[in-house]
Amino acid sequence: MMLHTCSEVISFARQLENESASFYENLSQKYAKDEDVFLSFAKENKKNIVQIERSYYGVISDAIEGCFAFDTNPVEYTFETELAENAGYSDALNRAVEIEEKIIKFYSDAAEQSKSLMADVPRSFILVAKKRSNRISKLRSLIGE
Secondary structure, eight states, X not given: OOBOSHXXXXXXXXXXXXXXXXXXXXXXXXXXXXXXHHHHHHHHHHHHHHHHHHHHHHHOOHHHHHTOOOOBOGGGGOOOOOOOTTOOHHHHHHHHHHHHHHHHHHHHHHHHHHTXXXXXXXXXXXXXXXXXXXHHHHHHHHHTX
């Protein structure tokens, strides 16, 4: 099912943020040495949802909602959060990088698709994508430890 309206895309963004927050919460329980890092990512995910929803509710109108600003296939951005039972720490971190890359692609594509019809929502998408890009550097530095 393709996503076409802003409401659908915002709901999908919420889903991605919640799923990745759960992933990081699980990592924090499994890998105590970097518990603070993973919990900070999960907490930031919840702030991302608030930021995006705030920008959405601040500008949304029936005219915008009815214009179908998106042509997004959610399948392109889904990810697996389950790790194999024998997965090691580097496997978990590599999975985290894959998740971040998928979510960054979603936010970047959604911002591009909607930039001509809205301003605040695409701007929020871009800000979240940049924050998540910083995570990749942090995760890669943990892989090198």
